[in-house]
Amino acid sequence: MSRFARLPLVPTSTWFVAVSLGLGAAASAWATNYPITPGQRSTAQQVAQNGVPLSELSPNAPDSYTVKRGDTLWDISKLFLKSPWRWPELWGMNMEDIRNPHLIYPGQILYLDKSGDRARLRTAKPIGDDKLSPRVRAEPLPDDAIASVPMHLIGPFLNDAVVLDSNTLATAPRVVATQEGRVIVSKGENAYVRGDLSAARNWQLFREPKPLVDPTSGEVLGFEARFVGAAEFTRAGETRTLPDGTNEIVPSTITITSLREEAAVGDRLSPTPARDVEAFAPHAPGAAMSGRIIAVYGDGLNAGQNQIVSLNKGARDGIERGHVLALWRAGTSRVDNTEGKREVIRLPDERHGMLFVFRVFEKVSYALILNVKDPVGAGDLFTQP
Structure with missing residues (x-):
């Protein structure tokens, strides 16, 4: 049996961010009725107070962005942040207007609000900014919600x-x-x-x-x-x-x-089991973690971007659904002869990609390769990002 952790999803300003699994009306109904837990509310309050350090913003982060059909929260976060999995820290919120904490829609305009040394992403115009004119949809369509990650890639494997x-x-x-x-x-x-x-x-x-x-x-x-x-x-x-x-x-x-x-x-x-609609969102592990790739899903010996791999860590090891992990290329052995003698040295491991964990079993988990520079194969190392 698989074991999933229900993860806190963090809201935006007037409407709020989280996950719709691309299942049409059924997913929308699930999101609409999904309860706000005390833990989610506590996390949201902390985020509203803190925001994200300006040093974590992407150098080319735009002042505003209009959400488009086909976007994911991951795509949007990459526009604003150096580390997309930290998106919950970026979203501002309005605790007086919590109506649905799990949906964000095409057509909404997101504004980057910088205050002091912190930044927040809001759907309301920053105070005192007369150049921006918000066009937030008052009545969002029920099946319009965007997903947190590319669900068309991992959906068939859920x-x-x-x-x-x-x-x-x-x-x-x-x-x-x-x-x-x-x-x-x-x-x-x-x-x-x-x-x-x-x-x-x-x-x-x-x-x-x-x-x-x-x-x-x-x-x-x-x-x-x-x-x-x-x-x-x-x-x-x-x-x-x-x-x-x-x-x-x-x-x-x-x-x-x-x-x-x-x-x-x-x-x-x-x-056939019931369709999996458990909520999840990208986030980094809370502690140091490392492991190895067991295999590429299917017949391939090596994998690239958007392919699935199995990991030798599962729920018993602290792996959670939604974890973002770093992929590492093992350092190769070289011969140093710069001082007249031949010494074998080992180059350091190099980080070269990222994984997104989407299904967790007791001892094993499955992950999507979000990006990678070199082919990935059995035995390759992963760690916390």
């Missing part, structure tokens, strides 16, 4: 990337035959399954799980079930007794509704 504590899929229902004896099954076609399908109508298909091995300790941290696609249960199987007294097994029928790759005999089934 439920599909699964790590099991043991190889429990070994006893799960399995595809035993395909329509007309085909080797593979395509969308809209039927496949035939043995096993108990009474638990659900909608199912996910997985390829044989592979162990995730810690590159440092060698410990098996879990079993990654590779997502194949989704199917709908359409007809129950049965066992018939023939006239001669023997039994004839008729498997159940499923219809393939979507595929990430072609389904085949031997694939295992698991009930």
Whole structure:
């Protein structure tokens, strides 16, 4: 089972910032009804008082910015901050006008308010600034909210990337035959399954799980079930007794509704879980942290920007959903012969990218590569940013 931490989301001035998962009206309804916890309110009050030091602003931070459709909070924060994951510290707020702390919309104008040595981002015009004319939407559209990070990249993996504590899929229902004896099954076609399908109508298909091995300790941290696609249960199987007294097994029928790759005999089934809409936002770990990349998700040996990797740290190690982590390139060995003798030296590790953790299991987590200079592979190091 995965374990998620509900993280405080920090508001803006008239409307407030957080996460909409791009799920249309359903996401909007979730955000509208999401409660403000005492911890969130306390964090918001501190942010309202403090802001962010001017030294943390990007050298080219604009005085104002109009939110556009397709923006993310991460994109906007990169315009204003050297460290985008520190965006909660940037947003100003109005405690008298808390109506919905989780949404920000296209068309809103954000103003950079600098007071003394601190800065805040507001949706209201800074006091005394007659050059700016705010155009804040009075009645935002219900399905317009922007996401905190690029949800189109990680959305498909919120439920599909699964790590099991043991190889429990070994006893799960399995595809035993395909329509007309085909080797593979395509969308809209039927496949035939043995096993108990009474638990659900909608199912996910997985390829044989592979162990995730810690590159440092060698410990098996879990079993990654590779997502194949989704199917709908359409007809129950049965066992018939023939006239001669023997039994004839008729498997159940499923219809393939979507595929990430072609389904085949031997694939295992698991009930489709409820859609993941747990709130999260980018933030740095509260303490020092380090670990290694286990593998690139899928078949690749190396990964680049916008690809998914598994990490050898999970909830037991303090990893939280929303953590931003730094990627490091290991220093290479060189020979120093500048003083007439040959000495082997090791160059220091170099930071060369960033990760965003979006799914956390007990011993393993998954992260999106936000940016990177060189290819990323198993064994590469990550730390707090």
